[in-house]
Amino acid sequence: MLRKAEWTDQKVEIVIANLLRAGVTLAAATVLAGGLLFLLRHGFAPANYRVFAGEPTDLRHWIGIVRAAFALRGRGVIQLGLLLLIATPVARVAFAAFAFAMERDWLYVGISTLVLIVLLYSLLGVHGVV
Amino acid sequence: MNSLEFSILVGLGSFMAGFLGALTGLGGGVVLVPMLTLLFKVDIRYAVGASLVSVIATSSGAAAAYLKDGFSNIRIGMFLEIATTLGAVFGAFLAASVSTTAIGIIFGLVLLYSAYLSIRTPAEVPGDDQPDTLATRLRMNGTYPSLSGPRQYYVHRVPAGFSLMFGAGALSGLLGIGSGAVKVLAMDQAMGIPFKVSTTTSNFMIGVTAAASAGVYLSRGYIDPGLSMPVMLGVLAGALTGARVLARTKTQQLRWVFGAVIVALGGEMIYGALTGKI
Numbered sequence: 001m002l003r004k005a006e007w008t009d010q011k012v013e014i015v016i017a018n019l020l021r022a023g024v025t026l027a028a029a030t031v032l033a034g035g036l037l038f039l040l041r042h043g044f045a046p047a048n049y050r051v052f053a054g055e056p057t058d059l060r061h062w063i064g065i066v067r068a069a070f071a072l073r074g075r076g077v078i079q080l081g082l083l084l085l086i087a088t089p090v091a092r093v094a095f096a097a098f099a100f101a102m103e104r105d106w107l108y109v110g111i112s113t114l115v116l117i118v119l120l121y122s123l124l125g126v127h128g129v130v
Numbered sequence: 131m132n133s134l135e136f137s138i139l140v141g142l143g144s145f146m147a148g149f150l151g152a153l154t155g156l157g158g159g160v161v162l163v164p165m166l167t168l169l170f171k172v173d174i175r176y177a178v179g180a181s182l183v184s185v186i187a188t189s190s191g192a193a194a195a196y197l198k199d200g201f202s203n204i205r206i207g208m209f210l211e212i213a214t215t216l217g218a219v220f221g222a223f224l225a226a227s228v229s230t231t232a233i234g235i236i237f238g239l240v241l242l243y244s245a246y247l248s249i250r251t252p253a254e255v256p257g258d259d260q261p262d263t264l265a266t267r268l269r270m271n272g273t274y275p276s277l278s279g280p281r282q283y284y285v286h287r288v289p290a291g292f293s294l295m296f297g298a299g300a301l302s303g304l305l306g307i308g309s310g311a312v313k314v315l316a317m318d319q320a321m322g323i324p325f326k327v328s329t330t331t332s333n334f335m336i337g338v339t340a341a342a343s344a345g346v347y348l349s350r351g352y353i354d355p356g357l358s359m360p361v362m363l364g365v366l367a368g369a370l371t372g373a374r375v376l377a378r379t380k381t382q383q384l385r386w387v388f389g390a391v392i393v394a395l396g397g398e399m400i401y402g403a404l405t406g407k408i
Contacts, residue, residue, distance in 0.1 A: 009204060010200065012204065013197045013198070013200075013202070013204060014197070014198060016197060016204075017193070017194040017195075017197040017198055018194070020190040020191070020193055020194045020197075020337070021190075021191070021194040023190060024187055024190045024191050024194075024366070027187070028187065028362070028363060028366055031358075031359055031362055031363060032359075032363060034355065034359065035137070035359040035360070035363070038133070038355070038356065038359070039133060039134055039137060042133055043132065043133050043134035043137075044132045044133070044134065045132060045133055046131065046132055046133070047131055047132060047133045047135075047136035047137075047356065049170070049171075049172040049173060049176050049354065049356075049357055050171045050172070050173060051173065052173035052175055052176065054350070054351035054352070055351035055352075055353065055354060055355075056351075057351070059351070059355065060348060060349050060350070060351050061348075061349060074355075075355040075356060076355075078355035078356070078358070078359045079353075079355045082183050082348075082353060082355065082358055082362070083348070085183060085186050085187055085190075085362070086183070086186060086341050086344045086345060086348065087341075088186070088190050088337070088341075089186060089190065089337040089338040089340075089341040090341060092190075092337075092338070093208075093211070093338060096204065096208060105269075107268070107269070108205060108208060108269075111208055111209055111212065112208055114212055115208060115211045115212055115215055115338065118212070118215040118216060118219060118342055119215060119338070119341060119342055119345070121219070121345075122215075122218075122219050122222070122341075122342050122343070122344075122345030122346050123341070123345035123348075124345075125345070125346075125349065126349055127222075127223070127346045127349045127350055
């Protein structure tokens with residue numbers, strides 16, 4: 001019983017709030033660092049987003065993004081920050097599933113898991129090359 | 131224009147979008163895509179990708195502040211997120227097969243509708259205090275803080291709300307907006323959830339919804355780092371500043387001004403799409 005009382009909805013919400021804030025802060029700092037790298041090297045190259053070409057394949061999937069970021073390519077580091085940002089709500093749902101399990105609320109463990117599966121399918125799947 | 135100038139200008143524009151979006155409660159997403167496509171001549175798919183990313187940033191940042199107030203209901207949010215995430219993935223796939231002209235026209239119509247929603251006074255839905263069987267089984271009923279202590283509320287019409295949420299998710303995935311207005315509509319008008327609980331829970335859901343379509347956008351190569359960097363940082367800084375100023379301003383006139391801007395952008399988007407400029 002004591003264990004159950006430790007995991008109230010109120011407490012879960014506070015942990016989630018801190019998780020979200022930390023995720024956004026980390027992502028923004030990474031994007032900023034990557035942006036500075038990118039602009040220092042390519043700031044005077046022309047910017048053209050009028051024609052849609054799609055990103056190179058290595059900046060489309062997390063493995064390639066991590067590799068590009070560790071090679072300190074500016075665009076790779078920015079993309080890693082964006083990936084961290086997209087992962088923040090995913091982490092939030094995963095934590096909610098864990099917290100519901102601590103509350104022994106199995107119905108909501110199931111519901112959170114379902115949402116998590118949709119998110120992971122979107123984030124980790126390879127969705128065609130256009 | 132070189133990348134440095136482009137980043138500075140787009141960053142400033144995004145800051146304004148985030149700032150006004152936070153002040154009016156309409157979110158920055160609705161003006162971002164029109165600004166990028168009409169003013170900076172960015173391809174609409176890149177614009178939608180960058181906008182989605184910034185929507186995740188502002189929603190997660192704002193949700194962190196709201197969560198501690200005790201208004202949002204994580205059970206309602208989580209259950210409805212099944213609908214919004216499925217809708218978002220569907221919308222993201224749709225974005226690849228629909229022409230940019232069609233996306234431009236749908237975007238314009240959504241802008242006009244959001245402007246209408248922002249200026250009308252929402253009809254008070256009479257609070258029904260009879261518990262609904264499905265909502266009770268899903269443990270959605272809750273309480274919210276009021277001056278006279280915690281107030282109980284009951285949730286209704288779960289299937290109707292769920293379907294509307296799928297639509298909200300699809301719009302979010304197709305257009306790169308948070309579609310908070312549709313989410314609030316589903317909870318407040320269809321499900322009879324108190325307004326303040328609806329808006330805070332909606333804000334909480336926007337990030338998860340946007341993340342569901344952002345994954346698909348990323349793997350299709352629609353998220354460009356050079357463009358998303360100034361957009362995301364600008365919107366986030368603008369939204370944080372806006373939230374700070376919010377307490378000290380009268381928002382009613384501002385909502386009218388912002389509403390007028392949205393109507394103009396909606397018209398521009400439809401005109402641009404029809405004349406093949408988008």
